[in-house]
Amino acid sequence: MKQQLIVTILGTDRSGILSELATLMSEAQCNILDSRQAIYGQEFSLTMILEGEHIAITRAECLIPGLCQRLDLLSMMKRTRHHAKQNLEHLFDVEFQGEDAAGLIKAVTGFFAQRQASISAFRQRVYQDADGSYQEMRCKFVVNAPDSINFDELQKDLMALFDSLNVTGKVVDKHNKETHEHTTSW
DSSP, rough: EEEEEEEEEEEEETTTHHHHHHHHHHHHTTTTEEEEEEEETTTTEEEEEEEHHHHHHHHHHHHHHHHHHHHHEEEEEEEESSOOOOOOEEEEEEEEEEOOOOTTHHHHHHHHHTTTTTEEEEEEEEOOOTTTSEEEEEEEEEEOOOOTOHHHHHHHHHHHHHHTTEEEEEEEETTTEEEEESOOOO
C-alpha cells in the first residue's frame, strides 16, 4: 500500500539543491506528487508531497536528514493520509494594498475564517513607497469559499473592512470571472 510524506526544506539558496533532492527521491523510489518552491531574498523554501511504498517512504525519511545536513538545510517531515485534490467549491482572488501596519493580515484572514472560507494561496510583499517615506504592503490571496456564500454580501463586507483598514483592494469571483474593484489602479 502506498504511503505519503510531506517534506519541508529550508536553507540558503544555491545552485543544485533541487537536483540533489530530486536524485535522492528517485533513489529512494518515491514519487513527488506535488511541490512548491519559493526564494525569499537569499533563502530557499520547498514543500513537497512524496508517495511510495512503505519501505520507500521510510528510506526517504532516513536519507533526507543526511542530505540536508550535508547541504546545510533544515528539514521537517510528516506522514500524511492519501493526497487528494482540494475541494475548490468557489474561488476568489483577493488583492489589497496600502501602508504597512500591524494587524492587516490578521484582520483579513480573520474575515475569511469567520465565513468558513479557507485561504488556498497567500503572497505578501512589503516595499518602500515611491517617495521613500513609508513601507507599502501588497497582498494577494486565493480564497476557497462554500458555494452557498453570497458573493455580493462578501464583496460589500470586504470592501468595508478594507476601508476601515485604510487599504485599497479588489476581489475577483473566479466562478463568474467578474472583476469587482475598489481601487484606482493595480
